[in-house]
Amino acid sequence: MPLDAAAGGGPLSADDGSRAASADSDGRQLPADADSLLKLAARSLFELFANSAMGTFVIDRDHRIVWISEGYKQFLPALGHDEAHFVGRRVEEVVPNTLMAQVIDTGQPILVDLLTNKAGTFVVSRLPLRDERGEVIGAIGMVLLDHPESTMQPLIAKFGRLQRELDAAHARIAEHQAAQRRPRYTIAGFIGSSDAALAVKRQARRVAATDTTVLLLGETGTGKEVLAQAIHAASARAALPFVGVNIAAVPETLLEAEFFGVAPGAYTGADRKGRDGKFKLAHGGTLFLDEIGDMPLALQAKLLRVLQEQEVEPLGSNRVERVDVRVIAATSRDLSAMVADGRFRADLYYRLNVLPIRLPPLRKRLSDLEALAEVLMEDIARRSGLAARSLAPDALDWLAHQAWPGNIRELRNVLEQAALMSDERVLHARHFGAPAATSGPVEGMPAAAVPARAPAVSVFRLPDLPQPPPRTLAEQVAEVERRAIAEALAATGGNRAAAAKRLGMPRSVLYERLTRYPELLQSP
Numbered sequence: 001m002p003l004d005a006a007a008g009g010g011p012l013s014a015d016d017g018s019r020a021a022s023a024d025s026d027g028r029q030l031p032a033d034a035d036s037l038l039k040l041a042a043r044s045l046f047e048l049f050a051n052s053a054m055g056t057f058v059i060d061r062d063h064r065i066v067w068i069s070e071g072y073k074q075f076l077p078a079l080g081h082d083e084a085h086f087v088g089r090r091v092e093e094v095v096p097n098t099l100m101a102q103v104i105d106t107g108q109p110i111l112v113d114l115l116t117n118k119a120g121t122f123v124v125s126r127l128p129l130r131d132e133r134g135e136v137i138g139a140i141g142m143v144l145l146d147h148p149e150s151t152m153q154p155l156i157a158k159f160g161r162l163q164r165e166l167d168a169a170h171a172r173i174a175e176h177q178a179a180q181r182r183p184r185y186t187i188a189g190f191i192g193s194s195d196a197a198l199a200v201k202r203q204a205r206r207v208a209a210t211d212t213t214v215l216l217l218g219e220t221g222t223g224k225e226v227l228a229q230a231i232h233a234a235s236a237r238a239a240l241p242f243v244g245v246n247i248a249a250v251p252e253t254l255l256e257a258e259f260f261g262v263a264p265g266a267y268t269g270a271d272r273k274g275r276d277g278k279f280k281l282a283h284g285g286t287l288f289l290d291e292i293g294d295m296p297l298a299l300q301a302k303l304l305r306v307l308q309e310q311e312v313e314p315l316g317s318n319r320v321e322r323v324d325v326r327v328i329a330a331t332s333r334d335l336s337a338m339v340a341d342g343r344f345r346a347d348l349y350y351r352l353n354v355l356p357i358r359l360p361p362l363r364k365r366l367s368d369l370e371a372l373a374e375v376l377m378e379d380i381a382r383r384s385g386l387a388a389r390s391l392a393p394d395a396l397d398w399l400a401h402q403a404w405p406g407n408i409r410e411l412r413n414v415l416e417q418a419a420l421m422s423d424e425r426v427l428h429a430r431h432f433g434a435p436a437a438t439s440g441p442v443e444g445m446p447a448a449a450v451p452a453r454a455p456a457v458s459v460f461r462l463p464d465l466p467q468p469p470p471r472t473l474a475e476q477v478a479e480v481e482r483r484a485i486a487e488a489l490a491a492t493g494g495n496r497a498a499a500a501k502r503l504g505m506p507r508s509v510l511y512e513r514l515t516r517y518p519e520l521l522q523s524p
């Protein structure tokens with residue numbers, strides 16, 4: 001029995017006889033036989049533990065079990081071993097879920113812990129054993145209580161309740177994430193019966209029946225994401241995830257990890273456990289790559305490889321993972337012009353452009369405006385809790401004469417703002433800021449009329465509060481900049497990527513400027 005090991009280390013150890021003659025902190029002389037007393041104390045403590053614990057065992061520094069107490073033998077049948085096949089084995093091979101190896105490796109005791117394995121649940125204690133130089137030479141494990149569910153009922157009940165709460169929270173998060181990956185739109189739900197809208201729906205039905213990459217082209221706010229979801233919902237992949245990434249909204253340095261994931265241990269901090277990329281999350285389903293024209297060239301090459309091989313390699317890993325994903329890409333940019341001046345890879349463009357669908361701007365399908373406004377008003381009422389509103393003919397006529405650079409997103413913003421600012425059930429042109437007299441009824445509205453004016457109502461207009469006159473040059477420049485950004489945001493219906501493009505500035509610079517002018521992001 002390795003009692004010497006237990007007595008040899010830690011605070012109970014006595015290293016040499018010199019202690020016998022030393023004084024304690026109060027100056028009292030210790031008895032001459034202090035050393036042997038300490039050794040005896042260590043031995044007694046060990047025996048006390050060994051006898052009063054339900055079972056005790058000792059392992060050496062290689063994790064091998066070198067001794068078990070009489071009491072410990074009662075657990076061997078439940079662990080599925082007899083003594084001859086237990087002693088001498090590495091502890092992790094014969095005691096499931098034990099942390100004894102951790103005690104050896106860290107040198108830190110685990111004073112009280114709950115251990116559950118096939119033999120039951122136990123309250124256990126684990127202590128390192130050290131030699132006279134302080135080196136860990138083994139560890140002692142003690143079973144203090146078995147069946148703690150009867151002896152420690154309140155604690156176990158609380159532990160069980162917390163565990164159940166945690167499981168329920170995990171289930172809710174998983175359900176929420178799954179719900180986010182279910183498409184919200186169908187092709188029938190894509191509003192519009194104009195020739196242009198019907199042509200889009202016909203093409204969408206046709207591509208939904210295939211498994212090929214689709215490219216959606218159209219100005220900002222024309223419904224590219226709506227259509228991507230609808231195509232997914234009509235495809236054979238409908239029951240599997242729909243995952244979207246807005247490339248313009250992810251900082252360039254994070255895009256690769258966002259797409260391909262991060263292997264466990266590749267980074268320290270939040271990502272040390274690893275993270276699945278969007279390709280993996282979309283496995284079996286559809287990945288929607290919005291603003292594909294904003295993808296950096298280096299990543300375009302990697303994306304092309306994934307599309308060709310259907311394999312991804314997470315960052316920091318040297319293993320590839322197979323993925324089965326249908327890609328729908330979208331852009332408001334002129335990709336062929338980008339290819340021509342070297343900003344977009346030609347090979348990726350041809351790969352994406354197999355089945356292009358061009359979404360018409362709102363001004364090219366004005367006959368859909370009434371139906372769109374009706375659906376959007378219903379949705380606004382449902383989400384805001386406000387009463388449902390309808391539009392008077394003069395309001396529709398006024399809306400039909402606006403420029404709509406931000407398309408349906410901008411239409412939605414304008415309707416929402418008018419609904420918020422008025423209590424009336426029927427909204428008239430004046431609720432949108434139109435002058436008192438407006439043009440005639442909406443019937444006969446020219447389908448392809450190109451309106452000249454931008455709507456007067458916009459969520460992104462400059463705040464009405466009077467501004468003090470700018471004084472220094474810097475203040476005047478800031479004022480001009482603020483106004484230009486506000487106008488770009490209004491014109492793009494709040495789409496920051498499109499606004500940055502319009503202003504000819506990188507997205508990151510626009511984001512930084514918006515931190516200087518936060519009022520531009522607030523509804524008036």
Ligand SMILES: Nc1ncnc2c1ncn2[C@@H]1O[C@H](COP(=O)(O)OP(=O)(O)OP(=O)(O)O)[C@@H](O)[C@H]1O
Nearest residue numbers: 190191219220221222223224225226332408409495
């Ligand atoms: N046909 C439609 N029916 C109903 N709502 C629509 C339709 N098209 C667009 N919308 C609404 O307009 C808004 C913008 O649509 P969406 O995000 O799909 O546009 P987008 O073309 O992807 O824009 P961006 O290029 O700026 O990302 C959304 O609120 C969406 O619900």
